[in-house]
Amino acid sequence: MARQDDLDRFYGLLDDLEQRVGGTRKLKNCTGYMDWPDRGVYFFLEPGETRASTDQLRVTRVGTHAVSAGSSTSLWDRLKQHYGTGSGSSNHPHGGAHRGSVYRKRVGESIIEKHDLHDDYPDWDKRWSSVERERAEVRDEEYILERRVSTYIREQPFLWVNLDDEPSADSDRAYLEQNVIALLSNFDEQPIDPRGSGWLGRHSQSQAIRESGLWNVNHVDERYDSGFLDLLENAINGTTPP
Template structure:
């Protein structure tokens, strides 16, 4: 089987998953009160970004959670970090904390690059430990960009699969995440489903993001194991609407 064949099967399985859960969701419409599986893998898609040969939306971010032994993070815990703060946040409603979400961080970086906002957000790429200013001051300064990131991410349709195994770097979830990223990535490969010129990720500082076509950095240059599709198929069969 070729990579094209495996990609076609991957997207066929996503089609089946979408039908099984009653359609994609958007974070702007989700809450923690929905019946999310405790553990799983998620797939964000990009509005307007379609596969080369069909009108099917293209995956642009793959992720999971709790891959360290002893971790108790749930699927919704991770999705909520990407979502950011809600309307009830006293200081920064509909903002977020990009230092707790690499997805938010990378989207913000691309917005900065696209619009030349480096002087407005000098500390965006820095960890708290390297910032010598009051944290509340930095949060206030970054709030407008956090809101823009929230707006962008909350509009991305996404799907998820239930995959409830114990937290570990060798877990099935880690295996699915790693190999799905490697399969979809165009980094240092003959491009399949090339990314449109309007995709925000083309403005990323990261060559891995620009060339892979994913908001992922890890695993984009790796070889994939086609056995991941068998695991994905089983996970799709085990997934129900929240």
């Protein structure tokens, strides 16, 4: 029951965080002009996906940024990559660049699988270095799917914590991210808070995503250190509304 107890504590802390920042946000309503912390960890929740025993929304994506020494990427920089392009983009408004956001890439893959769109998007899984056609042509071809991905992600409520330490693979942010993922993951585990049949991630090409119930691949098969919960609690106490 240790994992169940730790999950209950984790989601209790998310409740505290939600109250502290005045509720979840959605990317469709966010801008870079909001007072985001420079560095932090974020948690995306899935509408319609709830815990087994409560109506609390389930976390389906955990992420951070700037975990390489010398990186200057901010929390909003990373959220903006998931958001995609705005209405002011001359060529592809409300689209995005999934090659710069693994979250966008994985959501797009699942839409392709669910609706059998492989012939429509043959290059979606390829890096630019492997794409033989002109980039402009591929971007135009992928634009409709990028818009669908933007619509999906921008509707996901999310929370974040302020955790401003130096960029490093050994940073507190990296530690928190990997342990939250490991705790939440049902990969090769007795499922707790099982995923609904309608969750888009069930159509993912990735076994790690399908079985973990998260839009994450790294750390889903790892053991977690419950000490991260104390770190999370302290980070919540240092987080304010943007």
